[in-house]
Amino acid sequence: MLYHLFDYLDANFDIPGTGLFGYISFRSAAAIILALLLSTVFGKRIINFLRRKQVGESVRDLGLEGQIEKAGTPTMGGLIIIFSTLIPVLLFAQLSNIYIILLIITTLWMGAIGFLDDYIKTLKKNKDGLKGRFKVIGQVGLGIIVGATMFFHPDVTVRNKVSTSSNIEQIEVVVSDQVSYRKEEKSTQTNIPFIKDNELDYSDLITWIDPSLKKYAWLIFIPIVIFIVTAVSNGANLTDGIDGLAAGSSVIIVVTLGVFAWISGNYIFSNYLNVMNIPRIGEATIFIAAFAGGLIGFLWYNTYPAQVFMGDTGSLTIGGIIAVLAIATRKELLIPILCGIFLIENLSVVMQVSYFKYTKKKYGEGKRIFLMSPLHHHYQKKGLHESKIVVRFWIVGILLAILAIITLKIR
Numbered sequence: 001m002l003y004h005l006f007d008y009l010d011a012n013f014d015i016p017g018t019g020l021f022g023y024i025s026f027r028s029a030a031a032i033i034l035a036l037l038l039s040t041v042f043g044k045r046i047i048n049f050l051r052r053k054q055v056g057e058s059v060r061d062l063g064l065e066g067q068i069e070k071a072g073t074p075t076m077g078g079l080i081i082i083f084s085t086l087i088p089v090l091l092f093a094q095l096s097n098i099y100i101i102l103l104i105i106t107t108l109w110m111g112a113i114g115f116l117d118d119y120i121k122t123l124k125k126n127k128d129g130l131k132g133r134f135k136v137i138g139q140v141g142l143g144i145i146v147g148a149t150m151f152f153h154p155d156v157t158v159r160n161k162v163s164t165s166s167n168i169e170q171i172e173v174v175v176s177d178q179v180s181y182r183k184e185e186k187s188t189q190t191n192i193p194f195i196k197d198n199e200l201d202y203s204d205l206i207t208w209i210d211p212s213l214k215k216y217a218w219l220i221f222i223p224i225v226i227f228i229v230t231a232v233s234n235g236a237n238l239t240d241g242i243d244g245l246a247a248g249s250s251v252i253i254v255v256t257l258g259v260f261a262w263i264s265g266n267y268i269f270s271n272y273l274n275v276m277n278i279p280r281i282g283e284a285t286i287f288i289a290a291f292a293g294g295l296i297g298f299l300w301y302n303t304y305p306a307q308v309f310m311g312d313t314g315s316l317t318i319g320g321i322i323a324v325l326a327i328a329t330r331k332e333l334l335i336p337i338l339c340g341i342f343l344i345e346n347l348s349v350v351m352q353v354s355y356f357k358y359t360k361k362k363y364g365e366g367k368r369i370f371l372m373s374p375l376h377h378h379y380q381k382k383g384l385h386e387s388k389i390v391v392r393f394w395i396v397g398i399l400l401a402i403l404a405i406i407t408l409k410i411r
Helices: 002-013 018-022 024-041 043-052 078-092 098-122 132-152 211-216 218-239 245-264 267-272 281-302 311-328 332-338 340-363 375-381 386-406
Strands: 173-176 179-182 189-191 199-201
Touching: 002 018, 002 078, 018 024, 024 043, 024 078, 024 281, 043 078, 043 281, 078 098, 078 281, 078 311, 098 132, 098 281, 098 311, 132 218, 132 311, 189 332, 218 245, 218 311, 218 332, 218 340, 245 267, 245 281, 245 311, 245 332, 245 386, 281 311, 311 332, 332 340, 332 386, 340 375, 340 386, 375 386
Parallel strands: none
Antiparallel strands: 173 179, 189 199
């Protein structure tokens, strides 16, 4: 809102200082500062409100140190993250930008699914919460919205550089700062890490049959988006098991995606690093800054010993936003690296359950790979304090983020 107001004032009255709102860097800085203030100042009030409403976590005794003491801790703290993200975005972002619209829809959509699950668990006293199939339906629904928008919306485009061997006279180009790009075009291209010519076009998965099938590439693209949204949101949900782990790991991932968004939306840096130029994606940096600020502010209350838990309201929202950001920046194939913490948490559960069922069927007695899953509980069972586990997971997350960033040059 403020962006559109100051843009109008700058264009029509040339008031000194109003032009600052035209810079993504300025608006991103303002967004993260405001999000931090909102989450830390109003976070306490939200926690007190949740405590008065007796929205407390019910805890099963799994034999983990310090677990029983957490019973009754307010949950639904994801409301703090959502609230402190959306207000700066509404104030500082260009609300007509398709990526901002998608991210706002994602936040509200996944937040609503998570809120409903937490509501059933805490206020309706049904420990099972929202049935799994309804969660999956919600995730699939969001995947369809995101996939269809990315495929069909005219503002979701890319610009590829004109190669030196191309006949520039026969190609419409945009020249900026001595960088020549083809004009914007619809594309289902994405980036493949560690590969020199690192563009993969999803339409190739169907056009090898017949080039005329390119218009039906959405049959391939949308299911891929659905899978990514579902996998990452569930990964974030499983990671939310000990104080500060999900929020801290997510900050690292989100900031890295902010780097990708800023570079991909900038002519000069996308040319220098030889990555795909994505018009209008730079605006997502404002959302990312606000989201990171909200997560950091939430950590103020969520670090050990936690005063509030994010619940599914927060974890499903975090996973959905990260998935959509990765897809929008065409970096979804980096998710196994960048979201390595989410991945290993997911895999530990799959491996544990699969191996237990296999050994029970074969030997009549189920055996386990880990002392307990997800993986962070395995280390708790080994006697490590949860704060030590969290910090070590953060360190691994930082290393993975650095590896993801240097894939821009390692090919």
